[in-house]
Amino acid sequence: MTVTTTAFAGENGAVMASLEKDRSSLKRKTVSAPLHTETYEYYEICGSCERDLLDQMTRKAVMWHDGVKYDSVTSWKVKWDYDYDRSSHACSADSFRMTVNVIYRLPKWVRTGDVPQSLVDKWDAYMKHLMTHENGHGKIVLEAADEMTRAVAELSPAPTCEDLDRQVKTLCRLRLKKLDDEQKRYDESTSHGILQGALFP
Numbered sequence: 001m002t003v004t005t006t007a008f009a010g011e012n013g014a015v016m017a018s019l020e021k022d023r024s025s026l027k028r029k030t031v032s033a034p035l036h037t038e039t040y041e042y043y044e045i046c047g048s049c050e051r052d053l054l055d056q057m058t059r060k061a062v063m064w065h066d067g068v069k070y071d072s073v074t075s076w077k078v079k080w081d082y083d084y085d086r087s088s089h090a091c092s093a094d095s096f097r098m099t100v101n102v103i104y105r106l107p108k109w110v111r112t113g114d115v116p117q118s119l120v121d122k123w124d125a126y127m128k129h130l131m132t133h134e135n136g137h138g139k140i141v142l143e144a145a146d147e148m149t150r151a152v153a154e155l156s157p158a159p160t161c162e163d164l165d166r167q168v169k170t171l172c173r174l175r176l177k178k179l180d181d182e183q184k185r186y187d188e189s190t191s192h193g194i195l196q197g198a199l200f201p
Contacts, residue, residue, distance in 0.1 A: 032149070036101075037100070038101070038102050038138070040106065042105070043108065046110045050201040053109065070192065072105060072130055080152075082168070092157040098145050126200040128197075129198040130198040140186060144178070152168055155168070155171070
């Protein structure tokens with residue numbers, strides 16, 4: 001399951017600049033790979049049998065906007081910033097920088113006392129498959145960030161830097177909307193990870 005939050009960061013102002021200069025500067029623009037970080041958040045559950053663990057997850061799992069609780073959730077925060085390459089007739093983006101933080105919220109079984117090894121094995125296999133599913137969500141986010149970075153680098157010079165800001169914001173927001181749709185399709189195609197083995201017990 002996924003959620004997206006976005007933020008825009010950029011300079012303000014409208015300065016005119018030279019199309020000739022901008023055409024040449026397009027060839028030497030700095031294109032940096034997105035800076036990617038991951039955060040892991042856990043909600044603790046306890047118990048010594050399958051029923052205990054399921055009951056705890058049912059109570060503590062994340063309620064999504066569709067009214068369904070999910071064992072795990074992947075969310076992300078996206079920020080971008082860039083410099084202006086200005087001349088007398090145009091403005092283009094340079095050194096576009098995108099920062100992506102992918103947040104995984106997962107169950108964590110706190111074991112107390114003796115528990116059957118068969119239950120431990122079943123839980124470990126479940127968590128492995130659960131992370132495979134959630135990492136798939138993370139991969140989709142990073143692919144979208146790469147695409148946005150390349151797309152901004154390929155933008156033609158704008159008449160003013162204000163126009164450029166609007167173009168960058170529109171481009172990124174449209175791609176993030178596409179990202180939401182891709183994440184929904186991923187969940188549908190994997191039945192929220194069940195078809196990848198992320199089902200307990």
